[in-house]
Amino acid sequence: MRRNRNKSHQSPALNPILTATIESLDQEGRGVAHVDGKTIFIDGALPNEKVTFQSHRIKPSYEVANLVEVLKQSNQRVAPKCPHFGLCGGCKLQHMDANAQVAAKQRLLENDLWHIGKVKPENMLPPLYGPTWGYRHKARLSVKYVEKKQRVLVGFSEKATRYVADMNSCEVLTPAVSALIAPLQEMIIQLSIRDKLPQIELAVGEAVENKPVIVLILRIMDALNTNDGILLKAFADAHQVQIWTQTKGPDTIKPFWPEAAPALAYSLPEFGLNYPFKPNEFTQVNPQINQVMIRRAMQLLAPKQGENIADFFCGIGNFTLPIARSGAQVLGLEGLANLVDRANESATLNEINNVKFSVADLFKMTPESLTELGKFDKWLVDPPRDGAFELIKSLDESNSPQRIVYVSCNPATLARDAGVLVHEKGYKLAAAGVINMFPHTAHVESIALFELP
Numbered sequence: 001m002r003r004n005r006n007k008s009h010q011s012p013a014l015n016p017i018l019t020a021t022i023e024s025l026d027q028e029g030r031g032v033a034h035v036d037g038k039t040i041f042i043d044g045a046l047p048n049e050k051v052t053f054q055s056h057r058i059k060p061s062y063e064v065a066n067l068v069e070v071l072k073q074s075n076q077r078v079a080p081k082c083p084h085f086g087l088c089g090g091c092k093l094q095h096m097d098a099n100a101q102v103a104a105k106q107r108l109l110e111n112d113l114w115h116i117g118k119v120k121p122e123n124m125l126p127p128l129y130g131p132t133w134g135y136r137h138k139a140r141l142s143v144k145y146v147e148k149k150q151r152v153l154v155g156f157s158e159k160a161t162r163y164v165a166d167m168n169s170c171e172v173l174t175p176a177v178s179a180l181i182a183p184l185q186e187m188i189i190q191l192s193i194r195d196k197l198p199q200i201e202l203a204v205g206e207a208v209e210n211k212p213v214i215v216l217i218l219r220i221m222d223a224l225n226t227n228d229g230i231l232l233k234a235f236a237d238a239h240q241v242q243i244w245t246q247t248k249g250p251d252t253i254k255p256f257w258p259e260a261a262p263a264l265a266y267s268l269p270e271f272g273l274n275y276p277f278k279p280n281e282f283t284q285v286n287p288q289i290n291q292v293m294i295r296r297a298m299q300l301l302a303p304k305q306g307e308n309i310a311d312f313f314c315g316i317g318n319f320t321l322p323i324a325r326s327g328a329q330v331l332g333l334e335g336l337a338n339l340v341d342r343a344n345e346s347a348t349l350n351e352i353n354n355v356k357f358s359v360a361d362l363f364k365m366t367p368e369s370l371t372e373l374g375k376f377d378k379w380l381v382d383p384p385r386d387g388a389f390e391l392i393k394s395l396d397e398s399n400s401p402q403r404i405v406y407v408s409c410n411p412a413t414l415a416r417d418a419g420v421l422v423h424e425k426g427y428k429l430a431a432a433g434v435i436n437m438f439p440h441t442a443h444v445e446s447i448a449l450f451e452l453p
Contacts, residue, residue, distance in 0.1 A: 015054055015055045015056070015058070016054070017052050017053070017054050017068050018035060018052065018053060018054075019050065019051070019052050019053075019071070020033035020034075020035050020040055020042065020050075020051060020052075020053060021033060021048075021049070021050050021051075022042065022045045022046060022047050022048060022049045022050075022051060022074075023047065024047055024104075024107070025046070025047060025104050025108065025442075026041055027108065027411075027412070027442060027444070028041075028092065028442050029092035029093050029441070029442030030042055030043050030044075030045070030064075030092075031043075031044070031045025031046060031047065031049065031051070031067075033045075033051075033053075038061065038062060038063060039061065039062040039063075040053065040055070040062070040063050040064075040065055041062065041063070041064045041065065042065045042066070042067055043064075043065070043066055043067060043092075043159075043160075044066070044067035044086075044095065045067050045070070046074040046076055046077055046095070046096055047074060047076070047104070048072075048074050049070055049071075049072055049073060049074045049077070050070075050071040050072035051067055051068070051069065051070050051071060051072075052067075052068040052069045052071065053065040053066065053067055053068055054066055054068050076096055076097045076100035077095055077096065077097075078094075078095060078096065078097050079095075080094035080095050081094060081133065081171050082094055082169075082170070082171040082172075083169075084155075084165060084166075084167040084169070084170075086159070087158055087159065087165050087166070087167075088155065088156050088157075088158065088159065088165040088167055088170075089156055089157050089158055089159035089160065089161075089165070090155075090156035090165075090170065090172065090441070091171075091172060091440040091441055092159075092440070092441055092442050093440050093441060093442060094171075094440045098132045098439060098440075101436070101439065101440070102127045102129065102434060102436050103127075105127075105434045105436065105444045106124070106127055106433065106434045108411060108444055109411045109414075109432065109433075109434050109444060109446050110124070110432075112411040112412050112414070112415040113411070113414070113415045113418060113429070113432065114415075115415075116412055116415035116416055116419065117414075117415035117416060117417075117418040117419030117422070118419055118422075118423065119415070119418045119419060119422045119423075119429045120429070121429045121430070121431055121432040121448070122428065122429065122430050122431065123430065123431040123432075124431070124432065124433055125296070125431050125432060125433025125447070126433060127433055127434045127435070127436060128289060128292050128293060128296060128433070128434070128435040128436060129289075129292075129436050130286055130288045130289030130292060130436060130437075130439075131286075131288055131289075131439075132439040132440070133171050133172065133439075134171070134172065134173070134174050134175050134178075135172060135174075135285075135286045135288065135289070135439065136170075136172045136173050136174065136177075136285050136286065137174060137203065137204040137205075137283075137285055137286070137287055138201075138202065138203050138204070138283065138285045139156075139173060139177075139201075139202055139285070140199055140200070140201050140202075141154055141155055141156065141181075141199065141200045141201075141202065142154075142155065142156065142157055142164045142198065142199060143164070143188060143197050143198055143199060143200060144163070144164040144198075145188075145189070145194045145195040145197075147195070150189070151185070151189065152184075152185045152188045152189045152194055153165070153166055153167075153185065154167075154181050154184045154185050154188070154200065155167040155170070155181065156170075167181065168181055168182040168185070169181060169182075172439070172440060174204050174212065176204070176212050176214060177202055177204060177214060180214075180216075180239060180241070183235070183238075183239060184200070184216075184235075187231055187232075187235045190231055191224075191228050191231060191232075192222075192224075192225050192227065192228055193220055193221070193222045193223075193224065193228060196220065196221035196222040197218055197219065197220055197221070198219055198221065199218075199219040200216050200217065200218055200219070201216075201217040201219070201246075201279065201280060202214065202215065202216050202217070202279075203215045203217075203264055203277075203279035203280075203283075204264075205262075205263070205264035205265050205266060205277075206265055206266055206267060206287075208262040211240060213242070213261075213262050213263070213264050213265075214240075214241040214242065215241070215242045215244055215264060215279040216241055216242065216243055216244065217244045217245070217246050217253055217279055217280060218232075218243060218244070218245050218246070218256075219246045220245055220246070220247055221247075224245075229256075229257075232256060232257060233257045233258075236257045236258060237257075237258070242255065242257070242258065242261045243255075243256045243257050244256055244279060246280075250280055253278075253279070253280050263276050264276065264277050264278065264279060265277065266283065266287050266290075268291060268294060268321075268322060269291075270291065270294075270295060270322075271294075271321070271322045271325045272325070272350070273321050273322065273325075273346070273350050274346070274349060274350060275316060275317070275318070275321075275342075275346045276342070276345060276346065276349065277316055277342060278338075278342070281316060281338065281339060281342060282315055282316070282339065283315075283316065283318070284318065284437065285437070285438070286437050286438070289435060289436065289437050290318070290437075292435075293407070293435050293437070293445075293447070294318065294319060294322055296435075296447060297319055297322075297380065297405050297407060297447060298322055298323070298326075300405045300431065300447070300449045301323065301378055301380055301403065301405045302403075303323045303326035303327075303328040303330075303378065304326060304327070304328060305326060305327030305328060306327070306328070306329075307326075307328040307329070307377040307378060308328070308329050308331075308374065308375065308376050308377050309323055309328045309329070309330050309331075309376060309377060309378045309379070309380070310330075310331050310332075310333065310373065310376045310378075310379050310380070310401070311323060311330060311331070311332045311333070311379075311380045311382075312333050312362055312379060312380070312381045312382070312383070312388065312391060313333070313334060313335075313362060313381065313382045313383045313384070313388070314332030314333060314334045314339075314343060314357065314382070315334055315339050315343070315382070316339050316342040316343045316346060317332055317342075317343035317346050317347065317355070317357065318382075319380050319382060319407075320332035320343065320355055320357070320380075321343075321346060321347060321350060321352055321355065323380065324347075324352045324354050324355040325352070327354065328354070328377075329354050329355075330354065330355045330356070331355075331356050331357075331358070331373065331374075331376075332355060332356070332357040332358070333357075333358055333359075333360040333362060333373075334357065334358075334359065334360070335359065335360065335361050335362060335363070336359070337359050340357045340358065340359050343357045344357050362383070362388065362390070362391050363386070363390055364390060365390045365391045365393075365394045366390075366394055367394045367395075367396050367399070369394070370391070370394040370395070370399050371396075371398055371399045373399075375398075375399065376399075376401045377401055377402055377403075378401050378402060378403045378404070378405075379401045379403070379404045379405070380404075380405045380407070381404060381405070381406045381407065382406075382407040383408070383413075384409065385409055385410040385413065386410075386413060387408070387410065387413025387414065387416060387417050388406070388413075388417055389413070389416065389417060389420070392417045392420050392421055392425070393420060395421075395425045400425065400426075400452065401452075402451065402452050403449070403450070403451050403452075404421070404427065404449070404450040404451075405447065405448070405449055405450075406418075406447070406448045406449075406450065407435075407445075407446075407447050408445070408446045408447070408448070409437075409443070409444075409445050410444075411444050411446055414446060414448060418448065418450070421450050422450075426452060426453070427450040427451060427452055428450065428451055428452075428453060429448060429449075429450055430449045430450065430451045431448065431449040432446060432447070432448040432449070433446065433447060434446045435447060
């Protein structure tokens with residue numbers, strides 16, 4: 001019976017429990033089914049499963065539901081490794097075999113390219129894999145002081161809520177960082193500002209003397225007293241981490257303890273490169289897959305000595321410097337001045353002279369401003385989730401490179417931009433494939449190659 005199914009304001013507990021067969025996964029890792037002509041998104045369900053569900057959000061054309069019971073189980077379903085799975089919102093796909101996750105992401109990429117951009121790659125690239133556990137080297141953890149229970153929670157948000165998950169470990173964080181969650185809870189409860197410390201941003205760099213470099217940025221909303229300082233210093237010394245503080249905006253981030261400590265850095269051994277970075281600066285969260293991703297990007301771009309190549313949204317030069325190792329002349333453009341400063345620092349450190357970095361708002365690109373940059377043989381584009389629409393729209397006969405390698409963290413905006421490149425700018429989509437940068441999450445990283453005929 002479907003009585004009251006269209007009253008979205010009623011209590012979810014009053015909605016009936018219904019049955020559906022799951023057809024696919026959506027961009028958020030939810031199972032997709034159709035019941036009585038409506039699309040149902042069911043959290044926790046997998047393709048080809050027969051399940052019962054109860055909707056908690058009802059709209060005219062779709063419903064969002066929780067899984068009640070699996071009546072017919074997929075052979076892709078596995079036991080989640082993390083004891084906090086289902087409560088913590090950090091991972092959504094631990095109940096799905098890791099290889100099946102990648103295959104589902106590849107299908108999602110293909111579907112978006114076709115349904116949004118109306119394009120099909122001439123070649124689907126083999127997916128790029130990396131470690132599936134303990135891979136995450138950067139994260140933001142929420143902190144909440146629960147006065148009634150006299151406890152401090154440190155972790156990711158609960159699934160579908162803003163509450164902080166009650167957790168004492170994390171299987172996707174590096175083991176050294178996962179082991180800090182419980183001690184952090186015990187230390188913060190002793191601080192005078194335990195109710196004014198909402199967030200900890202963490203970054204892990206490559207090991208120095210066989211010890212990982214770990215920085216914790218504490219977002220503090222009030223001043224530390226003398227005893228707070230003693231507690232933080234003792235924690236940093238005991239766990240061999242660096243404590244930094246942030247009182248307001250990013251410009252207030254500064255080291256607290258120890259006074260002298262190794263800098264964060266990562267390397268690309270294949271290209272003989274080392275990158276120093278600050279803990280709040282953007283770097284890839286999965287350094288192992290980052291190395292594999294750069295190798296593929298270089299294979300697709302095929303930079304050569306004497307070529308003029310542009311790297312748009314270059315960040316700290318993650319792709320720019322490997323391109324420069326080929327002997328090509330490279331221009332890296334990035335919107336954030338602090339990242340350009342860091343890119344220049346890395347170029348100097350690695351003794352690379354055939355590269356130039358500049359600050360540019362690439363979301364305001366025009367055909368005229370693009371042409372002013374000069375003619376490039378090839379492009380590498382690695383935009384944020386919003387994609388590179390204005391940049392792509394600015395292409396014309398005077399400024400179009402022969403080859404574009406596009407690295408994307410959002411298949412929908414990649415598909416949109418691919419549609420423009422193919423249907424308006426005369427490119428062919430020669431190849432595309434996924435990069436499993438974030439195992440056990442619904443996040444889809446991908447790479448595509450566009451060429452002029």
